[in-house]
Amino acid sequence: MVSLIFQDLAVGDSARITGFDNAGRAYRKRLLAMGLTPGTEFKVSRFAPMGDPVQIKLRGFSLSLRKDEASVLLLESVTHD
Numbered sequence: 001m002v003s004l005i006f007q008d009l010a011v012g013d014s015a016r017i018t019g020f021d022n023a024g025r026a027y028r029k030r031l032l033a034m035g036l037t038p039g040t041e042f043k044v045s046r047f048a049p050m051g052d053p054v055q056i057k058l059r060g061f062s063l064s065l066r067k068d069e070a071s072v073l074l075l076e077s078v079t080h081d
């Protein structure tokens with residue numbers, strides 16, 4: 001698997017969360033509560049017209065994240081054959 005950052009993703013790309021980069025404890029707890037846990041796969045659904053926020057689909061629901069929220073996610077690419 002290839003390691004990447006959220007800004008590398010485009011609409012339709014899939015990734016798996018591997019951890020968090022420099023996120024404070026409270027901030028990490030908030031992301032975990034939103035379902036952004038290590039091992040979770042998601043797909044980028046769309047970007048807002050100005051590029052922020054971004055909508056992702058995970059665990060059967062859609063979630064909108066600001067780029068600064070998404071920037072702390074450590075990711076690896078996922079390809080579905």
